[in-house]
Structures are given as structure tokens and as C-alpha cells.
Amino acid sequence: MAASTADLVREVREFVREEILPLEPAFLHHGFAAVLPALREKRQEVKARGWWLPPFPREWGGMGLGLLEFARLSEELGRTPLGHYVFNTQAPDIGNMEVLLKHGTPMQKERFLKPLAAGEIRSSFAMTEPEHAGSNPVWMNTTAVLEGDHWVINGHKWYTTGFEGSAFCIVMCITDPDHPNPYARASQIIVPTDTPGFQHVRKIAVMGEQGEDWMSHSEIRLQGVRVPKENLLGERGRGFAIAQERLGPGRIHHCMRWVGICERSFELMCGYAAKRELSPGKPLGSRQAIQHMIAESKAEIHAARLMVLDAAEKVERQGAEGARVEISLIKFFVAGVLQRVLDRAIQVHGGLGMSDDLPLSFFYRHERAARIYDGADEVHKTVVARAVLKEYGLEVSL
Incomplete structure (x- = not known):
């Protein structure tokens, strides 16, 4: 990771921690409308800092980051349910913007893309x-x-x-x-x-x-x-082709956001395990079962991150079609890591993990769909297996 990207990631991480995370309690207990005025203010701060729309071209008000650079940033924004919205990279808007930028006519860009990129509409x-x-x-x-x-x-x-x-x-x-x-x-x-x-x-x-x-x-x-x-x-009859174009980079975005959720959940789990006592002088983290949960989560998160960054690099070099197998690999692997890490974090927190005093229950409810949307796990596993078997001379049709 280049020094400039590392600095940006560090600065955004601090901004998320200091400016966005404090809004979570009101959001979790009272809903999105309760924090919308504050979020609009944060959006203006992001614009003022030059961080608006990180993966979008500068002429459209973005930062012009490449897919690999934005992948690192997406992890930081994924640490809170509110992160991507503040930076105007929430789904489905970012996908729609990317499609309009590539396939939209001048009229469509002026009428639909321009106000969407500016954050004036959704x-x-x-x-x-x-x-x-x-x-x-x-x-x-x-x-x-x-x-x-x-x-x-x-x-x-x-x-x-x-x-x-x-x-x-x-x-x-x-x-x-x-x-x-x-x-x-x-x-x-x-x-x-x-x-x-x-x-x-x-x-x-x-x-x-x-x-x-x-x-x-x-x-x-x-x-x-x-x-x-x-x-x-775009062209008539090209609807599925355009959908696949948006899904390739979109899956990179999603997977790195999931890694961010995993990291946030992991930090909460470790912090709680270190401080919560089962009895005087006996913290949760002193128990081998908890230690194993921490070790397994650490390994899986690290593996997931490296897999996604590797896939992002291949997409940049060969395009989404050239990285089709890698995209399918990360889609089902990272979704599984996400579910397991969240489950462990909730288990370690006990009743607190089930409550809305922490974001864990929100993540668990909303991200179970990770194994379904943008292609169910089973579909992506089939894509990978068929590609592997083809190398061994076996052609498997759907």
C-alpha cells in the first residue's frame, strides 16, 4: 500500500472513530431519521476534506481512487453502518453511478448522474x-x-x-x-x-x-x-452484461466492507474478553474456548482481506471477466467469515451482544443476506468448481 494511501486510510479511520461512531447509539435505538441531520453535516465535512466519492473521477467530484485503493478505504467505512453513506458510496447508488458514468448518454448524465454524484438525490x-x-x-x-x-x-x-x-x-x-x-x-x-x-x-x-x-x-x-x-x-439487450459489469467491482466493495465489519466485531470481542470478569480476577479471555474464538477470527479476517485485495488487483489488471473465479471465491468465502466472526463476537458478549447497545445485532440481522445477494454462495461455489474441473478436462454444464 502506497504511503499516500496508507495516510488516507489512517486519516479516514480516525474520522470514522471520532465523527461517525458517536452517532451509532442514536441510530441503533431510534433509527436513521434520528441521525440524518448529523449525517448531512458529516457529509459536508467529508466534501470539505476532499474525501467525497473516493472511487469516482475527479471531474465528477470524486477522489479518483483505483479499485485496490478504494478497497482499503471501504474496509474502514464498513466498520459502521453509517460509514459508506457519509462518503456517498452506499449501495445501490455507487453501482448506479458507475453504470451511468460508463453507459449513460450526455442527457442521462446531466439529469441523473450529476445530482446523484453530488449527493442531492438517491x-x-x-x-x-x-x-x-x-x-x-x-x-x-x-x-x-x-x-x-x-x-x-x-x-x-x-x-x-x-x-x-x-x-x-x-x-x-x-x-x-x-x-x-x-x-x-x-x-x-x-x-x-x-x-x-x-x-x-x-x-x-x-x-x-x-x-x-x-x-x-x-x-x-x-x-x-x-x-x-x-x-x-446502454444498448438494447445489454442489460445482463451491464449488470455483470457493476457486480464485479461491487463485490469487491461489499467484501471489503464485510472485512471492516469483521474487524469492528473482532475489536469489540477482544476488548470485552479482556475486561469482562467471570469472577474476581478471572476475565473471559483467560478461558481457552474464548482464546480459540479470537485466534480463529484473527486468521480468517486476515485471509479474507488478502483474498479480496488479490482479487481487486486482478480486476484492475484483467477486468471483472478475467477475475471471475477470484470474484466468486471472495464472495462466498468472505460472506462465511463475516457470519462466523459476528456469531463469535455475539457469543462472547452474551446478552449484551444480542442487545442494540452494540452494533453486533444490527450487523448480524442485516448481513446474513451477504450469503444470498449478488449471487448465493452455492452459485459462486459452482462457478469456481466448474472453472477448476475444466482445467482437468471435465466440462460441466448448468
Whole structure:
């Protein structure tokens, strides 16, 4: 890691510790709205320090960091549920920004990307449908038919992250149902959320919480939604290809954020084990079972970090397609490490770990989905195994 990057990581770590972590108790007990005014102030501080949108080009107000550099920063921001929002790198906005930057027309960049990059609006992304398995993305019912100068969209989506309060939604829909290649049947279309026929059905309660604002997931319906044909994002029929482009770097972002959560959980676990006494003069950390939890967590976190950084380096050299196996490896491996480290940290804390006095229970509820979204663990394991077996002469089809 270059000296300049190391200095930046150190400064951001201190900022997170001093400026963002103190907001967590109010957030955990009273919700996102309770800390939103303070978060807006922190966002302005980040802009003033020149840290806004770290992985985005400078001409769009970002820092221009490469994927590997941002991976180190993403770990620091992941130490708190509020970190990425303060730096405007929260999902799905950062993914939408990256796609708009690469595939958006000048009109789309001016109308949608510019205010999104400035943090003036939020966005959402709609792909998953309740009627079909998310592990088979080519199977969907949402359609867009070109009538004159407008796309007419009909469909049903859910787990549309951040829909509440978003200004627009990028919708994956079938535009060419008869194309012989099933991966060339879908397109992505930008739909302002105030378009007639765009209905918010409900926020989906996840692990007992509905969430707020960008931390929520929604079920939506599109009934006769009409948008100008100019709202097509990228080329017609390239919806899946564009989705894969965003998922490659996106998985690096996610995995390093998970490493940050692991580090935060590990620090809480070790601090508690060193101070909490089972009886006078007998701290938790004196017990071999606790020591093993600490050792196993330390090893797994270290391995996870190195794997993700290695994958990020390969993505920078060969692109997401060239690093496909490495991306799948980190997706299921780091998700598993995350779940195990969180479980150990909660176990060591006992009843305190289950409470909202610490962020552990929040992380546990919200990050169980890490083994599902962006491709379930089982899908990524299959990708890796097929690639390995191919080297031994065995071609395995889906």
C-alpha cells in the first residue's frame, strides 16, 4: 500500500472513530431519521476534506481512487453502518453511478448522474422478482415494449434496495423476449419514481425491521409505466452484461466492507474478553474456548482481506471477466467469515451482544443476506468448481 494511501486510510479511520461512531447509539435505538441531520453535516465535512466519492473521477467530484485503493478505504467505512453513506458510496447508488458514468448518454448524465454524484438525490435498482428465483436472473416477467417514442413497462419487483425516497430507479426488464440468446433479452431502463403507474407496494420487513430510506428494501409494481425511449441505459439487450459489469467491482466493495465489519466485531470481542470478569480476577479471555474464538477470527479476517485485495488487483489488471473465479471465491468465502466472526463476537458478549447497545445485532440481522445477494454462495461455489474441473478436462454444464 502506497504511503499516500496508507495516510488516507489512517486519516479516514480516525474520522470514522471520532465523527461517525458517536452517532451509532442514536441510530441503533431510534433509527436513521434520528441521525440524518448529523449525517448531512458529516457529509459536508467529508466534501470539505476532499474525501467525497473516493472511487469516482475527479471531474465528477470524486477522489479518483483505483479499485485496490478504494478497497482499503471501504474496509474502514464498513466498520459502521453509517460509514459508506457519509462518503456517498452506499449501495445501490455507487453501482448506479458507475453504470451511468460508463453507459449513460450526455442527457442521462446531466439529469441523473450529476445530482446523484453530488449527493442531492438517491437512486434504486430493481432486478429481483418475487415470482422467480434470483439465482436465475434471465428468468423474469417484467417487460418493456417500445411504443412510438416511449417504453411501456409492466412488471413486479421486490428487494428493490433504497427505493423509499429515491428519485429514480434503474429497472431490469425484458425488451427482446424472442432473442435466441437468453442473456440478450433484457435491458436496463431509467425510470423516475414519480412516473405514473410506478407503485410502491410496501417496504419488506427483513429480520424484523423494515428499514428506512436507503437502508430499506421495497416491493414495487410497474403498471403501464411510460418513459421516453431515451431512458434506455446502454444498448438494447445489454442489460445482463451491464449488470455483470457493476457486480464485479461491487463485490469487491461489499467484501471489503464485510472485512471492516469483521474487524469492528473482532475489536469489540477482544476488548470485552479482556475486561469482562467471570469472577474476581478471572476475565473471559483467560478461558481457552474464548482464546480459540479470537485466534480463529484473527486468521480468517486476515485471509479474507488478502483474498479480496488479490482479487481487486486482478480486476484492475484483467477486468471483472478475467477475475471471475477470484470474484466468486471472495464472495462466498468472505460472506462465511463475516457470519462466523459476528456469531463469535455475539457469543462472547452474551446478552449484551444480542442487545442494540452494540452494533453486533444490527450487523448480524442485516448481513446474513451477504450469503444470498449478488449471487448465493452455492452459485459462486459452482462457478469456481466448474472453472477448476475444466482445467482437468471435465466440462460441466448448468
